[in-house]
Amino acid sequence: MYSISNKLGLFFLLIFLIQSNKIEGQEAEFIYGKLMNSVDKTPIPFATILIKNKAKGLISNIDGGFKVPSKFQKSGDTLVISSIGYSSKEIPLLSLDKNLINPITLIEIIERLDEVVLISYKKRSSAKEIVQIALDKIPENYPFIPFSYVGYYRDYQMKEGKYLNLNEALMQVFDSGFGVNDLNETKTRIYQYKNNPFFPTDTIAAKPYDYSNRRKVISNATISAPGGNEFTILRLSDALRNYNLNSYDFVNRLDVNFVINHEFNLLPDTFIDNIPLYSIDIYKTLGNISVSGKIFISKSDFKIYKIQYAVYDKKKSVGSRKKLQTDSNLSKTKDKNLEKLLYDITLEYQLHKGIMYPNYISFKNSFESLQPPKFFPLDAKINYTNRKKLTYNSIELAFNNTPLLKDAMKKGNYKISYNDKKLKIDRIEVKNNIVLLYLNKEMVFDSIKMQSSSESVYEDVMVKTKNIKDIYGNVMHQQEYGSYNQYREFFVQELKVNAEKPLDTLYMLKTEPIFKNQPIAPFKNLSDYWMNTPLKN
Structure with a gap:
């Protein structure tokens, strides 16, 4: 996935x-x-x-x-x-x-060494052995019969610590149990959803991933998104719920590959609600890829309470490797050896009557989206003295910013052609954000199409520019990648272990975007639940 x-x-x-x-x-x-x-x-x-x-x-x-x-x-x-x-x-x-x-x-619980009871007669299990026992006990520690829960879902992006494109929903999940395929059998009812209008919208970041044109990508990784449904992606990322299926690198199949693919190290024990837990470090290095995480397992019965799992790439991100220009030529940038987050998944389960049920899951991945150029031409016009034979004319280029004078005055930075015939530039004038290119006075256009002095240049006259910067240092047409973090999160608000699954068809379409044309199911007690919307930026 x-x-x-x-x-x-x-x-x-x-x-x-x-x-x-x-x-x-x-x-x-x-x-x-x-x-x-x-x-x-x-x-x-x-x-x-x-x-x-x-x-x-x-x-x-x-x-x-x-x-x-x-x-x-x-x-x-x-x-x-x-x-x-x-x-x-x-x-x-x-x-x-x-x-x-x-x-x-x-108050943080810190276990000191002198508080640890040492048993000299029995060898303590290794971290890897503890993890393996916990995996073997999944069938007895997790629900293999139908259960349900109501919760709060959201997906959003963050850039420079600010929330963007916040979507929220209240929904109920009807899970048939760990013994069946989650993607095929689990049903979800959406009771309420909204695109939160009080948070900024970034239309560029909101676009689908585009690996063909490299306009929105995850560096060195891909996401398989069934129909673009972010909630489906999130559920597929629950390696515990899908313990006997392939989930994500390098967990893959939790029951088969997890122990084999990783190294483990015992950390000081910790607690939740006075329940002692093993705290175990997870790590792995494969080329430029590194894994860092933790798993928390109860000491008495080997229930897995929490998994934190993050994957990093030591290579440069797309944005630090290159800047993409409109003519597909890549400008050179200095190498940066920065370790970049690819994805980070945190999931936690809660204890209820001896069985572990979902509590929350958060799936974060970094991505880079191609931004519009900061410096670009707004318009091009032809100025002339005769309507039928355009003589003593000039090309007028208007830019969004004032160009750097030394760049704008270089004739070699412009290429003008008419019907594929190159035209010579006689002289150049720069007036704020306007550049006037005066053509050689012997050049004559015969074009009935051009009927006014304000006619925009379209098919017959082609103007190309290069190597021009504005006064702020931005190169014309050059686009850079903006770095974002994408989040998908679900938080359980109430377990409904014995809830009956309605017989109607008002269930979420798993292969369609979650916030587009999904059926909304009625719910009598909707006021008992709420969206834990983050505080505004």
Whole structure:
């Protein structure tokens, strides 16, 4: 599905408090919070936030942010917050200010060596052995009978830390169990979806991947996207749910290839909700490709709680390798030996009555999209003195920026032809963003087509330019690649283990884009769920 090509603080706290002083322009019906490490105040992403004694909850965003409907505050509910590696915490919603982004800190659990009980009579299992046992126990630790859950889905892009093209949905997944093919058998009902109009739209980044013309690509990798459905891509990226199928390099088949393809190293143990977990480092190097990740496995029964898996390329990205010009000639750039993220998948499962069920999955990949040139001609006109025989004429070129004078004055930087016959330039004038090319006075155009002094140059007269920069250093027609990150994420809000699958046909079309012409199913209790929309940029 996803494969590598063969080419193979105090100051911080002060800033945060200033920025979080007020909720401006946000929805008043929500209480907002942000989870942070108690020591360094770094955000805690993907923490589980449950409404105590209720089966509903959400997952914190990548910046640690979250929002909860204010109706839970009015009813005096309490949040129960947990995250692997941190002590769980309860927060009464009445203690939170509805007008602020409330900072909430969690204490990191650090296991010291003197706290580890050493057993001298029994050899401790190696990291690889622990992982293999966990894989062997998937049939007994995960659901092989039908189950369901309601959750919040979103896909978006990020550039320079800003959200772009945010799409959101509330949906319910009806999974027939790990014993059947997920792509073929799992059904999804969409209850609500929207293209969020309050976040910027980047039409270039929103275009489909284009490997033929190299206009939108993932460096040294490809994504197989069935019909462009991002949710389908996300589900195929759950290596646990698809443990006996090929998922992505280099996990491939989790049950067969994962242990063989990687090296493992035991890290200090950690906890979630007082459950001790093995923390195991995952790594691999293959040529320029490197893998870095972690897997968290319960010590008592070898349940896999979480997998983090990232693949990097030490080669230069498309954007750092080349700049593409409209004439397909590539300009030379300096080599950069930067390790670039190709994709990063994080998934976590939750324990319910002895069985592990999905909690969330986040799939991030980098991509590069060809940007419009920063310097280009706007128009070309012919100026002349006679309507029937165009003599003593000039070509007037208008640019979007002022050209560099020394470049604009060079005759060799222009090539003008009429009916494939080359025309000579006598002299050049530059007036701000206008360049006038005066043709040799002996040159005469016989063209009935040109009936006015403002006629644009089309078929008969061809003007080509080269080696011209503007006053800002931009080369004419030159295009550069912009770097983005693409995210697809699904967060479970409520498990519905015994939910019955409706018999109608109002299910998502897996081979069609998720936000285009999909059937919307009715849902009586839609108000019980909400979109955990990130705070605006």
